[in-house]
Amino acid sequence: MHISEGILSGPVLLGGWALTAGGLTVGLKRLREEEIPKAAVLASAFFVASLVHVPIGPSSAHMLLIGLTGILLGWICFPVMFVGLLLQALLFQYGGLVVLGVNTMIMALPGVMVFYLFKWAIFGSHMWVKRVARFFLGAAGIFISAIFCSLALVITKEGFLTISKLIVLAHIPVMVLEGLLTVFVLGYIERLRPELLKGLG
Protein backbone atom coordinates (compact mmCIF):
# COMPACT_ATOMS: atom_id res chain seq x y z
CA MET A 1 0.00 0.00 0.00
CA HIS A 2 3.01 2.29 0.27
CA ILE A 3 3.26 4.46 -2.78
CA SER A 4 6.80 5.00 -4.02
CA GLU A 5 8.49 8.34 -4.35
CA GLY A 6 8.10 10.21 -7.60
CA ILE A 7 4.79 8.74 -8.76
CA LEU A 8 2.21 11.17 -7.50
CA SER A 9 1.72 14.72 -8.72
CA GLY A 10 2.41 17.78 -6.60
CA PRO A 11 -1.20 18.61 -5.68
CA VAL A 12 -1.83 15.03 -4.51
CA LEU A 13 1.31 15.10 -2.37
CA LEU A 14 0.34 18.44 -0.86
CA GLY A 15 -3.22 17.29 -0.26
CA GLY A 16 -1.92 14.19 1.48
CA TRP A 17 0.28 16.26 3.75
CA ALA A 18 -2.58 18.64 4.54
CA LEU A 19 -4.94 15.81 5.53
CA THR A 20 -2.20 14.08 7.49
CA ALA A 21 -1.33 17.29 9.32
CA GLY A 22 -4.98 17.62 10.31
CA GLY A 23 -5.15 14.00 11.44
CA LEU A 24 -1.93 14.34 13.41
CA THR A 25 -3.24 17.41 15.20
CA VAL A 26 -6.46 15.67 16.23
CA GLY A 27 -4.60 12.49 17.13
CA LEU A 28 -1.98 14.20 19.27
CA LYS A 29 -4.63 16.22 21.08
CA ARG A 30 -6.48 13.03 21.98
CA LEU A 31 -3.36 11.17 23.05
CA ARG A 32 -3.62 10.87 26.82
CA GLU A 33 -0.62 10.06 28.94
CA GLU A 34 -1.88 6.63 29.96
CA GLU A 35 -2.45 5.69 26.34
CA ILE A 36 1.11 6.32 25.23
CA PRO A 37 2.41 2.82 26.02
CA LYS A 38 -0.50 1.23 24.14
CA ALA A 39 0.14 3.56 21.22
CA ALA A 40 3.83 2.68 21.23
CA VAL A 41 3.15 -1.06 21.26
CA LEU A 42 0.78 -0.68 18.32
CA ALA A 43 3.28 1.54 16.54
CA SER A 44 5.88 -1.21 16.91
CA ALA A 45 3.41 -3.81 15.67
CA PHE A 46 2.47 -1.61 12.71
CA PHE A 47 6.15 -0.99 11.96
CA VAL A 48 7.11 -4.67 11.81
CA ALA A 49 3.83 -5.89 10.29
CA SER A 50 5.00 -4.54 6.95
CA LEU A 51 7.64 -7.26 6.92
CA VAL A 52 5.11 -10.07 6.99
CA HIS A 53 4.42 -10.80 3.38
CA VAL A 54 1.53 -12.74 1.97
CA PRO A 55 2.66 -13.93 -1.44
CA ILE A 56 -0.20 -14.82 -3.75
CA GLY A 57 -0.06 -14.90 -7.51
CA PRO A 58 2.35 -12.58 -9.25
CA SER A 59 2.46 -9.94 -6.58
CA SER A 60 2.72 -10.08 -2.84
CA ALA A 61 1.23 -7.79 -0.28
CA HIS A 62 2.07 -7.41 3.37
CA MET A 63 0.24 -7.06 6.64
CA LEU A 64 -0.72 -3.53 7.64
CA LEU A 65 -2.79 -3.93 10.83
CA ILE A 66 -4.91 -0.96 9.82
CA GLY A 67 -8.15 -2.26 11.29
CA LEU A 68 -6.62 -3.39 14.56
CA THR A 69 -4.64 -0.19 15.08
CA GLY A 70 -7.66 1.87 14.12
CA ILE A 71 -10.15 0.18 16.44
CA LEU A 72 -7.79 0.31 19.41
CA LEU A 73 -6.61 3.87 18.90
CA GLY A 74 -9.15 5.87 16.90
CA TRP A 75 -7.64 9.19 15.85
CA ILE A 76 -4.41 8.34 17.63
CA CYS A 77 -3.61 5.96 14.79
CA PHE A 78 -2.55 9.04 12.80
CA PRO A 79 0.53 9.81 14.91
CA VAL A 80 1.16 6.09 15.44
CA MET A 81 1.12 5.24 11.74
CA PHE A 82 3.01 8.41 10.89
CA VAL A 83 5.88 7.30 13.13
CA GLY A 84 5.69 3.74 11.78
CA LEU A 85 5.72 4.90 8.17
CA LEU A 86 8.48 7.42 8.82
CA LEU A 87 10.68 4.67 10.21
CA GLN A 88 9.74 2.30 7.39
CA ALA A 89 10.69 5.00 4.89
CA LEU A 90 13.99 5.75 6.61
CA LEU A 91 15.06 2.21 7.48
CA PHE A 92 13.39 -0.01 4.87
CA GLN A 93 13.05 2.51 2.02
CA TYR A 94 9.34 1.69 1.82
CA GLY A 95 7.53 4.66 0.40
CA GLY A 96 9.50 7.83 0.98
CA LEU A 97 9.63 11.11 2.83
CA VAL A 98 7.87 13.23 0.22
CA VAL A 99 4.97 10.77 -0.09
CA LEU A 100 4.82 10.24 3.65
CA GLY A 101 1.83 12.55 3.91
CA VAL A 102 -0.17 10.64 1.32
CA ASN A 103 0.89 7.26 2.69
CA THR A 104 -0.09 8.21 6.25
CA MET A 105 -3.45 9.44 5.00
CA ILE A 106 -4.01 6.23 3.00
CA MET A 107 -3.49 4.04 6.05
CA ALA A 108 -4.57 6.15 9.04
CA LEU A 109 -7.83 7.55 7.69
CA PRO A 110 -9.23 4.04 7.06
CA GLY A 111 -8.18 3.26 10.63
CA VAL A 112 -10.23 6.16 11.94
CA MET A 113 -13.16 5.19 9.72
CA VAL A 114 -13.03 1.60 10.97
CA PHE A 115 -13.02 2.93 14.52
CA TYR A 116 -16.29 4.78 14.05
CA LEU A 117 -17.91 2.14 11.84
CA PHE A 118 -17.08 -0.87 14.00
CA LYS A 119 -16.98 0.44 17.55
CA TRP A 120 -20.07 -1.62 18.30
CA ALA A 121 -18.16 -4.80 17.44
CA ILE A 122 -16.19 -4.34 20.64
CA PHE A 123 -19.12 -4.28 23.02
CA GLY A 124 -21.74 -6.47 21.35
CA SER A 125 -23.20 -9.23 23.46
CA HIS A 126 -23.42 -12.08 20.97
CA MET A 127 -20.05 -13.77 20.66
CA TRP A 128 -20.33 -14.90 17.05
CA VAL A 129 -21.80 -11.65 15.79
CA LYS A 130 -18.86 -9.91 17.42
CA ARG A 131 -16.38 -12.31 15.86
CA VAL A 132 -17.78 -11.89 12.37
CA ALA A 133 -17.92 -8.12 12.79
CA ARG A 134 -14.32 -8.07 13.95
CA PHE A 135 -13.26 -10.11 10.97
CA PHE A 136 -14.86 -7.57 8.67
CA LEU A 137 -13.33 -4.80 10.72
CA GLY A 138 -9.84 -6.11 9.95
CA ALA A 139 -10.67 -6.71 6.30
CA ALA A 140 -12.37 -3.33 5.91
CA GLY A 141 -9.26 -1.51 7.09
CA ILE A 142 -7.32 -2.96 4.17
CA PHE A 143 -10.17 -2.54 1.70
CA ILE A 144 -10.75 1.16 2.43
CA SER A 145 -7.03 1.73 2.38
CA ALA A 146 -6.76 0.06 -1.04
CA ILE A 147 -9.49 2.35 -2.33
CA PHE A 148 -7.70 5.45 -0.97
CA CYS A 149 -4.46 4.23 -2.46
CA SER A 150 -6.14 3.84 -5.86
CA LEU A 151 -7.68 7.29 -5.53
CA ALA A 152 -4.30 8.87 -4.86
CA LEU A 153 -2.86 7.13 -7.91
CA VAL A 154 -5.85 7.93 -10.06
CA ILE A 155 -5.77 11.66 -9.50
CA THR A 156 -2.30 11.52 -11.03
CA LYS A 157 -3.09 8.94 -13.69
CA GLU A 158 -6.50 7.97 -15.00
CA GLY A 159 -8.08 4.53 -14.93
CA PHE A 160 -9.55 4.17 -11.47
CA LEU A 161 -11.27 0.83 -11.98
CA THR A 162 -8.23 -0.94 -13.37
CA ILE A 163 -5.93 0.33 -10.67
CA SER A 164 -8.29 -0.18 -7.77
CA LYS A 165 -9.17 -3.67 -8.99
CA LEU A 166 -5.50 -4.54 -9.13
CA ILE A 167 -4.78 -3.20 -5.67
CA VAL A 168 -7.88 -4.69 -4.04
CA LEU A 169 -7.27 -8.08 -5.63
CA ALA A 170 -3.65 -8.09 -4.54
CA HIS A 171 -4.76 -7.42 -0.98
CA ILE A 172 -7.49 -10.04 -0.65
CA PRO A 173 -5.20 -12.50 1.16
CA VAL A 174 -4.13 -9.71 3.49
CA MET A 175 -7.76 -8.81 4.13
CA VAL A 176 -8.55 -12.39 5.15
CA LEU A 177 -5.44 -12.66 7.28
CA GLU A 178 -5.96 -9.34 9.01
CA GLY A 179 -9.61 -10.17 9.56
CA LEU A 180 -8.64 -13.39 11.34
CA LEU A 181 -5.84 -11.72 13.26
CA THR A 182 -8.18 -8.96 14.42
CA VAL A 183 -10.71 -11.53 15.68
CA PHE A 184 -7.98 -13.36 17.52
CA VAL A 185 -6.24 -10.37 19.06
CA LEU A 186 -9.42 -8.56 20.11
CA GLY A 187 -10.78 -11.79 21.61
CA TYR A 188 -7.55 -12.26 23.48
CA ILE A 189 -7.53 -8.72 24.83
CA GLU A 190 -11.18 -9.06 25.80
CA ARG A 191 -10.53 -12.20 27.79
CA LEU A 192 -7.33 -11.09 29.49
CA ARG A 193 -7.59 -7.33 29.78
CA PRO A 194 -11.10 -6.13 29.05
CA GLU A 195 -10.32 -2.78 30.65
CA LEU A 196 -8.11 -1.96 27.68
CA LEU A 197 -11.21 -1.93 25.49
CA LYS A 198 -13.40 -0.08 27.99
CA GLY A 199 -11.65 3.17 27.27
CA LEU A 200 -12.93 3.13 23.70
CA GLY A 201 -15.87 5.17 22.63
Add this chain to the structure above:
Amino acid sequence: MKKILALILVIPAILFTSTDSLSHRVNVYAVLAHDSVEGEGDFGKGRPCKSCEVIVYDEGGKEISRGKTDEEGKFRIPLPKGGGQNPLRVVLEAGPGHKGEWEIVPHKSEPMAIEGESQKEGRPSHLSSQEARAPLEREIREIVREEVQNGINSLAKEIVSLRQTGPNFRDIIGGLGYIVGIAGIFLYIKAKASPKKD
Protein backbone atom coordinates in the same frame (compact mmCIF):
# COMPACT_ATOMS: atom_id res chain seq x y z
CA MET B 1 -0.88 -6.55 29.68
CA LYS B 2 1.24 -4.48 27.39
CA LYS B 3 3.83 -7.20 27.50
CA ILE B 4 1.28 -9.75 26.39
CA LEU B 5 0.08 -7.51 23.59
CA ALA B 6 3.63 -6.97 22.48
CA LEU B 7 4.29 -10.68 22.49
CA ILE B 8 1.21 -11.47 20.47
CA LEU B 9 1.96 -8.89 17.85
CA VAL B 10 5.64 -8.33 17.66
CA ILE B 11 7.19 -11.74 18.10
CA PRO B 12 5.32 -13.53 15.30
CA ALA B 13 6.00 -10.57 13.06
CA ILE B 14 9.71 -10.77 13.68
CA LEU B 15 9.71 -14.54 13.20
CA PHE B 16 7.99 -14.14 9.86
CA THR B 17 10.61 -11.75 8.57
CA SER B 18 13.19 -14.37 7.69
CA THR B 19 12.21 -14.78 4.07
CA ASP B 20 10.60 -12.84 1.33
CA SER B 21 10.60 -9.56 3.11
CA LEU B 22 10.96 -7.29 0.16
CA SER B 23 8.20 -6.94 -2.29
CA HIS B 24 8.15 -3.26 -1.89
CA ARG B 25 11.32 -1.97 -3.19
CA VAL B 26 11.92 -2.30 -6.88
CA ASN B 27 15.56 -2.65 -7.81
CA VAL B 28 16.66 -1.82 -11.32
CA TYR B 29 20.03 -2.20 -12.83
CA ALA B 30 20.83 -1.19 -16.39
CA VAL B 31 23.79 -0.58 -18.64
CA LEU B 32 24.29 0.88 -22.05
CA ALA B 33 25.14 -1.72 -24.66
CA HIS B 34 25.66 -0.38 -28.14
CA ASP B 35 22.36 1.13 -29.17
CA SER B 36 20.24 -0.38 -26.48
CA VAL B 37 19.75 -0.41 -22.76
CA GLU B 38 20.14 -3.77 -21.09
CA GLY B 39 19.41 -4.64 -17.54
CA GLU B 40 17.18 -6.35 -15.08
CA GLY B 41 14.77 -5.58 -12.32
CA ASP B 42 13.87 -7.44 -9.16
CA PHE B 43 12.07 -7.07 -5.87
CA GLY B 44 15.18 -8.07 -3.97
CA LYS B 45 16.33 -11.51 -2.93
CA GLY B 46 16.19 -12.91 -6.42
CA ARG B 47 12.54 -12.29 -7.14
CA PRO B 48 12.43 -10.89 -10.68
CA CYS B 49 9.96 -8.28 -11.92
CA LYS B 50 8.19 -10.32 -14.58
CA SER B 51 6.79 -8.51 -17.63
CA CYS B 52 6.97 -5.07 -16.12
CA GLU B 53 7.00 -1.89 -18.15
CA VAL B 54 10.44 -0.32 -18.52
CA ILE B 55 10.70 3.25 -19.76
CA VAL B 56 13.82 5.11 -20.76
CA TYR B 57 13.86 8.88 -20.30
CA ASP B 58 16.45 11.36 -21.46
CA GLU B 59 18.02 14.14 -19.39
CA GLY B 60 15.05 16.43 -19.87
CA GLY B 61 12.63 13.77 -18.68
CA LYS B 62 11.33 13.03 -22.17
CA GLU B 63 10.47 9.42 -22.91
CA ILE B 64 12.71 8.09 -25.64
CA SER B 65 12.01 4.38 -25.57
CA ARG B 66 10.13 1.68 -23.70
CA GLY B 67 9.96 -2.07 -23.40
CA LYS B 68 9.07 -4.91 -21.06
CA THR B 69 10.95 -7.27 -18.82
CA ASP B 70 10.88 -10.98 -19.60
CA GLU B 71 10.16 -13.89 -17.27
CA GLU B 72 13.55 -13.48 -15.60
CA GLY B 73 13.10 -9.78 -15.06
CA LYS B 74 15.62 -8.95 -17.80
CA PHE B 75 15.07 -6.34 -20.43
CA ARG B 76 16.71 -5.04 -23.56
CA ILE B 77 15.37 -1.85 -25.00
CA PRO B 78 16.62 -0.47 -28.30
CA LEU B 79 17.41 3.23 -28.27
CA PRO B 80 16.82 5.68 -31.09
CA LYS B 81 19.93 6.79 -32.90
CA GLY B 82 22.30 8.75 -30.71
CA GLY B 83 20.19 7.98 -27.66
CA GLY B 84 23.14 6.65 -25.74
CA GLN B 85 25.15 9.86 -25.88
CA ASN B 86 23.53 11.60 -22.93
CA PRO B 87 22.59 10.53 -19.40
CA LEU B 88 19.51 8.34 -19.28
CA ARG B 89 16.99 7.47 -16.62
CA VAL B 90 15.59 3.95 -16.69
CA VAL B 91 12.29 3.55 -14.84
CA LEU B 92 10.76 0.17 -14.14
CA GLU B 93 7.07 0.24 -13.30
CA ALA B 94 6.05 -2.74 -11.23
CA GLY B 95 2.33 -2.41 -10.80
CA PRO B 96 0.41 0.52 -9.38
CA GLY B 97 2.41 2.69 -7.08
CA HIS B 98 5.65 0.79 -7.36
CA LYS B 99 8.64 1.70 -9.43
CA GLY B 100 12.38 1.68 -9.42
CA GLU B 101 14.88 3.91 -11.14
CA TRP B 102 18.38 3.68 -12.42
CA GLU B 103 20.55 6.39 -13.91
CA ILE B 104 22.93 5.71 -16.74
CA VAL B 105 25.73 8.16 -17.24
CA PRO B 106 27.38 7.28 -20.52
CA HIS B 107 31.09 6.88 -20.56
CA LYS B 108 32.28 9.96 -22.39
CA SER B 109 34.67 8.73 -25.02
CA GLU B 110 37.87 10.63 -25.21
CA PRO B 111 38.16 12.92 -28.19
CA MET B 112 39.72 10.71 -30.78
CA ALA B 113 41.91 11.95 -33.51
CA ILE B 114 39.52 10.95 -36.22
CA GLU B 115 38.94 14.24 -37.84
CA GLY B 116 42.06 16.23 -38.44
CA GLU B 117 40.40 19.52 -37.64
CA SER B 118 39.46 18.43 -34.14
CA GLN B 119 43.12 18.53 -33.28
CA LYS B 120 43.39 22.24 -32.98
CA GLU B 121 46.34 22.26 -30.65
CA GLY B 122 47.79 19.18 -32.31
CA ARG B 123 51.07 18.73 -33.97
CA PRO B 124 50.64 19.15 -37.69
CA SER B 125 53.60 16.91 -38.48
CA HIS B 126 51.90 13.86 -36.93
CA LEU B 127 48.55 14.51 -38.41
CA SER B 128 48.80 12.17 -41.33
CA SER B 129 49.97 9.15 -39.34
CA GLN B 130 47.32 9.73 -36.68
CA GLU B 131 44.73 9.91 -39.35
CA ALA B 132 45.83 6.56 -40.63
CA ARG B 133 45.75 5.02 -37.16
CA ALA B 134 42.40 6.43 -36.22
CA PRO B 135 40.02 3.72 -37.52
CA LEU B 136 42.08 0.94 -35.97
CA GLU B 137 42.41 2.80 -32.70
CA ARG B 138 38.69 3.40 -32.62
CA GLU B 139 38.01 -0.26 -33.21
CA ILE B 140 40.40 -1.30 -30.47
CA ARG B 141 38.87 1.17 -28.07
CA GLU B 142 35.42 -0.18 -28.88
CA ILE B 143 36.46 -3.78 -28.30
CA VAL B 144 38.29 -3.01 -25.09
CA ARG B 145 35.38 -1.00 -23.80
CA GLU B 146 32.97 -3.82 -24.55
CA GLU B 147 35.15 -6.40 -22.84
CA VAL B 148 35.67 -4.22 -19.79
CA GLN B 149 31.95 -3.50 -19.67
CA ASN B 150 31.19 -7.21 -19.75
CA GLY B 151 33.64 -7.83 -16.95
CA ILE B 152 32.27 -4.98 -14.90
CA ASN B 153 28.61 -5.85 -15.40
CA SER B 154 28.53 -8.78 -13.04
CA LEU B 155 30.53 -6.85 -10.48
CA ALA B 156 28.28 -3.85 -10.76
CA LYS B 157 25.27 -6.08 -10.31
CA GLU B 158 26.78 -7.52 -7.20
CA ILE B 159 27.42 -4.05 -5.80
CA VAL B 160 23.84 -3.08 -6.53
CA SER B 161 22.48 -6.17 -4.81
CA LEU B 162 24.76 -5.58 -1.84
CA ARG B 163 23.59 -2.02 -1.59
CA GLN B 164 19.95 -3.07 -1.69
CA THR B 165 19.68 -5.97 0.66
CA GLY B 166 16.59 -4.54 2.26
CA PRO B 167 15.47 -4.60 5.86
CA ASN B 168 17.81 -6.47 8.09
CA PHE B 169 17.55 -7.40 11.71
CA ARG B 170 19.43 -4.30 12.80
CA ASP B 171 17.00 -2.00 11.00
CA ILE B 172 14.04 -3.74 12.57
CA ILE B 173 15.39 -3.63 16.11
CA GLY B 174 16.57 -0.07 15.50
CA GLY B 175 13.10 0.97 14.40
CA LEU B 176 11.53 -0.58 17.49
CA GLY B 177 14.09 1.28 19.58
CA TYR B 178 13.12 4.56 17.95
CA ILE B 179 9.47 3.91 18.74
CA VAL B 180 10.26 3.26 22.39
CA GLY B 181 12.33 6.45 22.42
CA ILE B 182 9.58 8.52 20.82
CA ALA B 183 7.07 7.12 23.31
CA GLY B 184 9.46 8.10 26.08
CA ILE B 185 9.68 11.66 24.79
CA PHE B 186 5.89 11.88 24.62
CA LEU B 187 5.53 10.51 28.14
CA TYR B 188 8.02 13.07 29.35
CA ILE B 189 6.24 15.96 27.65
CA LYS B 190 2.82 14.85 28.87
CA ALA B 191 4.11 14.27 32.38
CA LYS B 192 5.53 17.79 32.46
CA ALA B 193 2.37 19.30 31.04
CA SER B 194 0.10 17.67 33.61
CA PRO B 195 1.95 17.10 36.88
CA LYS B 196 0.43 14.24 38.86
CA LYS B 197 -1.58 15.29 41.85
CA ASP B 198 -0.47 13.28 44.83
